[in-house]
Amino acid sequence: MTRTLTAFADDLWIATGDEEEVRATLRAMGRDAQNLLLFDDATGKQVDIDLRGPMAAAPRGRGRPKMGVQAREVTLLPRHWDWLAAQPGGASPTLRRLVEEARKAARQPSPRAAMDAAYHFLTVMAGDRPGYEAAMRALYAKDRAGFEAACSAWPSAIRDHGAALAGPAFGEG
Template sequence: MNTQMTYTAFLDEQCLASGLLVDVATAIQQYANQSNSTVLIFNDQTGKQIDLDVSGSKQDIQQRYAEPEMVKKVGRPKLGVISREITLQQKHWDWLDQQSSSASAVIRKLIDKELNDPNSESNKMLAKQATDRFMSAMLGNMPNYEEATRALYQGNKDVFLDLIRDYPKDIKEYLILKTQNIF
């Protein structure tokens, strides 16, 4: 399962950097100090904009945004399990009771299977919403924006691609990349 978040930064219509947060933050540091334009950074999975503090040295940025290193500890690993209550119908509990693993293990496997399937309906909807957030921030005033958004949600690839064909190159390429599993 790919749970690693990636980010993409744009300066006006130009894509500056894409990748892990620390790499994007390091790459945009020079632009943040040199340009009067605002650098917009997007979470690739959610389409939400984020703000970064790119002040200080390259080492400061790496310490601020680098993933914490995994430290090997002796003993049983902490699994990161969060206990919550769920409510199911009797037929669901009956089905879970017939499985060879515990109910929690079966539910985790089902969720992991869904998360790893980019073609599942729920993941397609999440991808549409993320693309819509990006489009709203970057293209809200562009021609064909509303029509392209409708085509996105309707799943009409040909109309969508036709409507975005005159958009700036980097934005169009980003949209095509983000919608590859939607249509």
């Protein structure tokens, strides 16, 4: 799963996308890109990226390099190996399927993870604004109406992004 970033310059939303998309947008802004703050949308935490571009990929090791398969050690109890051996196709395809299922399930943040992401983002962007404490109380109480009321006077970009991060906490999305 690719991480999604959101960039703000002061109270203005600049871009949301994967790291390369955000990097390209910020590069296009050139020297106008001042007072930038970047946030990881999964955690709401502030992040830094290198605007010069992605680093060169590490050389590939053994495995099936064209597919990106990497051989690594897995340590399991004997009963786990027995169960894997009994699965159609064997251990490797079963493990890959289980990992993909877990990744799909992880795409939807839990209500608690959504609360924490909104908290981290709003602490940086709105921590000194009127209604911040009330908004945080409402967020952790899962009180959507109270949260929206407490955020209503904030700049729309901050209010909207905070609400989007908090959405799963209120049963959205």
